Amino acid sequence: xxxxxxxxxxxxxVVICDSRTNKVIGSGYxxxxxISNDKGRREQHVEWWITAFIEALDQAKREAGVxxxxxxxxxxxxxxxxxxxLDNKDKSLYPAKLWCDTESSKENADIxxxxxxxxxxxxxxxxxxxxxxxxxxxxxxxxxxxxxFANIDKIMLPHDYLNYWLTGEFVTEFGDASGTGYMNxxxxxxxxxxxxxxxxxxxxxxxxxRLINAEEKVGIIKPDIAxxxxxxxxxxxxxxxGDNMMGAIGTGNIEPxxxxxxxxxxxxxxxxxxxxxxxDNGMIASFCSSSNGWLPLICTMNxxxxxxxxxxxxxxNIKQFTEMLATTDPGAGGVTLLPFFNGERIPPLPExxxxxxxxxxxxxxxxxxxxxxxxxxxxxxxxxxDLFREQGxxxxxxxxxxxxxxxPLWRQLVADTMNIPVICPIEHEAAALGGAIQxxxxxxxxxxxxxxxxxxxxxWVTLDEETAVQPIESNVELYEHSYQSYKYYLQxxxxx
Numbered sequence: 001x002x003x004x005x006x007x008x009x010x011x012x013x014v015v016i017c018d019s020r021t022n023k024v025i026g027s028g029y030x031x032x033x034x035i036s037n038d039k040g041r042r043e044q045h046v047e048w049w050i051t052a053f054i055e056a057l058d059q060a061k062r063e064a065g066v067x068x069x070x071x072x073x074x075x076x077x078x079x080x081x082x083x084x085x086l087d088n089k090d091k092s093l094y095p096a097k098l099w100c101d102t103e104s105s106k107e108n109a110d111i112x113x114x115x116x117x118x119x120x121x122x123x124x125x126x127x128x129x130x131x132x133x134x135x136x137x138x139x140x141x142x143x144x145x146x147x148x149f150a151n152i153d154k155i156m157l158p159h160d161y162l163n164y165w166l167t168g169e170f171v172t173e174f175g176d177a178s179g180t181g182y183m184n185x186x187x188x189x190x191x192x193x194x195x196x197x198x199x200x201x202x203x204x205x206x207x208x209x210r211l212i213n214a215e216e217k218v219g220i221i222k223p224d225i226a227x228x229x230x231x232x233x234x235x236x237x238x239x240x241x242g243d244n245m246m247g248a249i250g251t252g253n254i255e256p257x258x259x260x261x262x263x264x265x266x267x268x269x270x271x272x273x274x275x276x277x278x279x280d281n282g283m284i285a286s287f288c289s290s291s292n293g294w295l296p297l298i299c300t301m302n303x304x305x306x307x308x309x310x311x312x313x314x315x316x317n318i319k320q321f322t323e324m325l326a327t328t329d330p331g332a333g334g335v336t337l338l339p340f341f342n343g344e345r346i347p348p349l350p351e352x353x354x355x356x357x358x359x360x361x362x363x364x365x366x367x368x369x370x371x372x373x374x375x376x377x378x379x380x381x382x383x384x385x386d387l388f389r390e391q392g393x394x395x396x397x398x399x400x401x402x403x404x405x406x407x408p409l410w411r412q413l414v415a416d417t418m419n420i421p422v423i424c425p426i427e428h429e430a431a432a433l434g435g436a437i438q439x440x441x442x443x444x445x446x447x448x449x450x451x452x453x454x455x456x457x458x459x460w461v462t463l464d465e466e467t468a469v470q471p472i473e474s475n476v477e478l479y480e481h482s483y484q485s486y487k488y489y490l491q492x493x494x495x496x
Contacts, residue, residue: 001025001070002443003060004250004436005053006077006429007158008243009034009098012052013429014060016071017436022459024427025066028059035095040102043095046084046161053162057229068229073236073443074166074221075435077246078159080179083137088153094145096158097137104136107143111135111181114197118282125194126185127178128282130345135181135198142200155199155207159240166237167219172209175245175290183211185286185294186276214239214290215453217442238442241290243431244270244297247401250434251425252461254291254453257396259385260430261414263404267303267381270295271393283346284387290438291453296393298346298384303377304403306339306354310373314366318407324367325374325409330416330478332372333363336485338493339376346384347496357489374410375479378417379486385418398422399463401430411467416475417483424467433460 006013009032016026030052035043061068081099086092097103108131115121122128129135134157142149156164157180160172177183182194188211190204199207212218221235240246247253247270253260254272262268273294277286289295311321340352356372388395398420404410405424415422427433437456444451490496 001066001068001072002436002439003057003071003074004077004432004434004439005074005162006243006246006432006435007049007053007079007162008431009079009100012049012056013432014053014056015429015432015436016060016064016066017433017460019440024433026060026062026064027429027432028056028061028063030055040105042098042101044098045095046092049158049162050165054229068231071231071235073238073439075238075246075437075439075442076159076162076240077243077431077435078157078162078176078240080157080176080242080244081133082158083134083141084156084158084161085141085148085152086154086156087151090154093148093151094141096161097140099132101137102131104140105131107139108136111139111197115194122282125181125183125191126276127181127285127287129181133179133181135194138199139197152202152207154209155202156209157242159242160209163218163237163240166221166225168222169219170209171212171218171239173212173214173216173239173241173290174288175214175295176240176242177211178288179242179285185288188288212239214241214292214438215441215445217446236439236443236446238435238439239290240435240438242287244268245287245290245295246431246434246438248272248289248295248434249291249437249453249457250427250430250432250461251399251401252457253399254289254293254457257394258399259388259395259397259420260399260401261381262402263303263400263410263414264402265303265305267300267377268297269381269384269388270297271388271395273393277391283348284391296388296391298387300380300384301342301345302339302380306341306373306377307370309341310370314370316366316370321370322407322409324370325413328367328371330475331482332368332375333365334358334360335363335368335372336482336489337372337376338486338489339373339380344380346380346387347490347494349494349496352494355489355493358485374413375417375482376486378413379483382417382483395420400424400467401428405467408467408469412469412472415469415471417479419471419476421471422469423463423465426462426464436460
């Protein structure tokens with residue numbers, strides 16, 4: 001058996017995979033709390049992750065009805081971009097600042113300026129620095145908590161921390177590390193000049209984890225942890241990775257043509273590439289993948305966040321929302337929405353607000369506004385897909401995950417808007433499954449078994465044919481017209 005662990009923002013998930021039946025036989029979930037304030041603080045105590053992991057593992061064990069002594073390896077997925085800092089006794093010095101923490105926006109701007117501006121920074125590491133990345137959080141700690149900063153012994157990411165707790169090995173892998181802002185995604189090495197600005201007085205080789213390839217093991221589980229979790233003392237811990245990197249493996253997105261799209265609170269789109277993007281506008285994050293390639297990625301801020309807000313405004317439940325999609329026509333009668341309720345990341349419009357256009361006496365209905373919101377949320381991701389296409393990525397299939405993927409009419413909306421076939425994986429916990437698959441890969445390498453990651457994905461990533469939809473040609477034309485209207489207002493109001 002193999003365990004996949006996904007330590008996300010809201011909670012930690014665990015799946016137990018049985019390699020004899022090639023099935024997920026148990027899953028569990030443990031919730032996380034969050035520390036927040038109106039200045040953008042979003043933090044969690046690292047101890048919460050351990051508690052949630054143990055709770056989720058216990059649930060998964062009970063559901064599977066098995067003992068865990070036959071577990072051979074564990075793969076850990078973690079929320080990207082977080083900052084964990086430990087002292088020389090491995091005690092957390094400060095709560096982990098998360099990907100969604102925006103307290104360090106000033107530090108983010110200062111880092112970019114200190115390194116010569118946005119273009120110069122992009123040329124140095126291959127990604128454009130965002131406030132959500134790890135780099136600005138470290139400088140924020142140096143400025144706001146200098147006494148704590150002075151005691152830093154180790155800096156790591158959330159998934160690295162869980163791996164460290166499991167093994168005692170201070171290691172990371174290229175995929176998650178490429179979201180820190182101080183690793184060059186082309187050379188796959190830390191950039192000492194960038195890190196000197198990010199963490200004044202600290203040393204790349206002393207304070208950052210050693211970088212390893214995706215198929216390598218971090219180490220063997222510590223005896224006391226193995227005993228605590230009722231695991232064998234020779235369990236291997238694979239390199240793991242960021243949640244998007246593990247989600248790519250868990251959806252079989254490890255070769256050109258497949259694109260993973262997540263319709264959650266925000267929207268995420270990522271693909272496989274065998275080389276980093278040559279994109280010079282910084283909107284595509286050209287991360288490394290956890291399959292030893294690259295994972296070009298874009299993230300938008302307003303997908304189900306928008307539709308949920310409108311549902312609340314109009315007192316519409318999910319069933320009524322679906323009925324409105326079914327009883328209105330593509331284009332929402334000419335109503336166009338820019339759904340930037342939370343600002344926007346792609347294009348970079350952090351201060352933008354939402355706006356609505358094209359209202360008339362005839363088209364101003366609750367149903368049209370709801371449809372326009374769903375269309376606009378989809379258009380934000382289409383904008384990112386167009387950026388991919390400009391870089392030579394040629395998607396042939398979208399594998400859809402996230403809450404929005406469960407709605408059949410929204411799946412059709414995605415297929416028609418993108419003009420690409422859409423299908424959903426059967427296993428919804430893509431990042432946790434990806435962790436388990438990667439654990440199998442590392443285990444096979446350790447035992448000199450020549451099995452490829454693709455072979456493992458072919459076995460474990462199963463697609464739900466009942467969710468498959470093809471673009472409808474007449475709808476493609478209608479949505480293209482609506483998308484161009486969306487782009488017209490985007491250019492008119494925001495310059496993109």
